[in-house]
Amino acid sequence: MQNLYFVRHGETQLNAADHVQGGDIDSPLLEKSIVNARKTGAFLKQTAISRVISSPQLRALDTANYILSEFNRELPLETDERLKEFRYGNWEGLYIPDIAEKYPETFRHLRQEPHKYNPEQFGGETYPELIVRGTESVLHYAHQYPQEDLLFVGHSILWTATLLSLVGFEIKDIRSQSPLGNTSVSRLIRTGDTFQLDTWNYCDHLA
Structure with missing residues (x-):
């Protein structure tokens, strides 16, 4: 049995301003997010995690490093380009309420009907991609380190689509769970080729 932990990055300036922040844009963490990342580290250091894999985007990598600063042991940290956030093309950086008003059907599909989402008109990425x-x-990492518990640090829609797909959700149901909070912790339990969703969007450690 292998435990795989997933953390969403801390809240950023663009998050707080309600702007789109996908795979091709970045923004600094808020001061409170640094505190919350350290709280997440204090919580996770009690586990048997022995390796960390992060998105290379600064908001995720900074969150990973603040988490690791609370561990009383050295853990290897590596990045993977595949863990960047959902790419929104020309929507990157735009004010979200403006997008919802200008593209109501596409925005509804993004949030509520992912199987119908088509970002072709603005150069975005699809859910299957x-x-x-x-x-x-x-x-890749689960198979490379099958005897280790791993921590992945990344992004909200990335983790939502990835984790729920691994446990068997269809694309139409990918957005059916509660949105992942900043510095929330989710966990999959892997047994052979089977994944079980043990924890989703845990935030009690931030209180």
């Missing part, structure tokens, strides 16, 4: 790279990354 996101799922392929996210699951490839998780499976």
Whole structure:
């Protein structure tokens, strides 16, 4: 049995301002997010995690390093380009309420009907494309280090699509769970080629 932990990065300036922040844009963590990342580290250091894999985007990598600062042992940290956030093309950086008003049907599909989402008009990424790279990354590290518990640090929609796909959700149901909070912890339990969703969007450690 292998435990795989997944943390969403801390809240950033663009998050707080309600702007799109996908795989081709970045923004600094808020001060409170640094505190919460350290709380997440204090919580996770009690586990048997022995390796960390992060998105290379600064908000995720900074979160990973703040988490590791609370551990009383050295853990290897590596990055994987496949763990970048969902790419929104020309929507990157735009004010979300403006997008919802200008593209109501596409925005509804993004949030509520992912099987109908088509980002072609603004050069975005599709859910199947996101799922392929996210699951490839998780499976790669799970198989490379099968005797180790791993921590992955990344992004909200990346983890939503990847984790739920690994446990058997269809694309139409990918957005059916509660949105992942910043510095939330989710966990999959892997037994052979089977994945079980043990924890989703745990935030009690941030209180």
